[in-house]
Amino acid sequence: MKCPHCQTACSRSPNVSNLGRVGEIDGKVCFWSVEVHSCPECRKPVLSLIQSLLEPDSIPTVGFSVFRHPDDDRTRKSVVVPRGAARPLAPPEVPADIASDFNEACLVLVDSPKASAALSRRCLEHLLRERKVSTEENLSRAIEDALATHLPPNIGDNLDAIRNIGNFAAHPQKSERSGEILDVEPGEAEWNLDVLESLFDHYYVQPAKSAARREALDKKLAEVGKKPMKQP
Numbered sequence: 001m002k003c004p005h006c007q008t009a010c011s012r013s014p015n016v017s018n019l020g021r022v023g024e025i026d027g028k029v030c031f032w033s034v035e036v037h038s039c040p041e042c043r044k045p046v047l048s049l050i051q052s053l054l055e056p057d058s059i060p061t062v063g064f065s066v067f068r069h070p071d072d073d074r075t076r077k078s079v080v081v082p083r084g085a086a087r088p089l090a091p092p093e094v095p096a097d098i099a100s101d102f103n104e105a106c107l108v109l110v111d112s113p114k115a116s117a118a119l120s121r122r123c124l125e126h127l128l129r130e131r132k133v134s135t136e137e138n139l140s141r142a143i144e145d146a147l148a149t150h151l152p153p154n155i156g157d158n159l160d161a162i163r164n165i166g167n168f169a170a171h172p173q174k175s176e177r178s179g180e181i182l183d184v185e186p187g188e189a190e191w192n193l194d195v196l197e198s199l200f201d202h203y204y205v206q207p208a209k210s211a212a213r214r215e216a217l218d219k220k221l222a223e224v225g226k227k228p229m230k231q232p
């Protein structure tokens with residue numbers, strides 16, 4: 001799995017503590033376990049609560065492993081620390097203020113899609129300004145500016161759809177005061193977060209990866225006495 005704190009893939013196997021049987025759902029017995037591990041990279045803790053549904057007459061033995069059916073609908077895993085980590089946090093390449101709005105938008109998504117959408121709209125506006133894609137204060141026009149920069153078609157179409165899914169035409173405040181808490185359309189808050197994830201990759205993660213690759217190559221070129229590559 002990827003560490004929800006630092007996004008590094010961590011292979012260390014987690015410790016599982018079984019909490020035992022608590023409750024029933026649809027005639028099945030719920031068996032609860034907690035999976036804990038610390039990321040080998042950033043050392044932060046990750047705790048997941050696992051619910052397995054068992055036949056009433058089946059008795060899990062000591063050391064019963066919930067991993068027997070990882071993709072099975074009898075087993076459900078939710079990350080409880082860090083909270084709201086059903087969606088990965090913003091990658092480390094993203095500037096702190098933008099990452100903080102995104103992470104908070106993910107955190108409150110389940111409890112308040114309205115608050116989440118307000119944070120994600122504000123986050124989008126800041127991102128487009130920070131990347132110098134647009135200086136517009138109006139989010140709809142800032143999206144227009146971004147579309148004019150020839151984004152990859154899938155990213156551009158999804159960004160454009162933020163305005164339709166959020167019904168910006170009927171709610172101009174979403175463009176004019178992006179961070180205001182307003183009613184949301186079904187799926188709007190999730191959509192905004194999906195689009196932000198792809199924009200983070202496009203504007204921050206991929207350029208950082210390319211820069212690191214160029215730097216490595218320049219180092220090799222320098223070792224053999226050659227000039228560095230041209231800057232993009």
Ligand SMILES: [Zn+2]
Pocket residue numbers: 003004005006007008039040041042043044
């Ligand atoms: Zn980590």
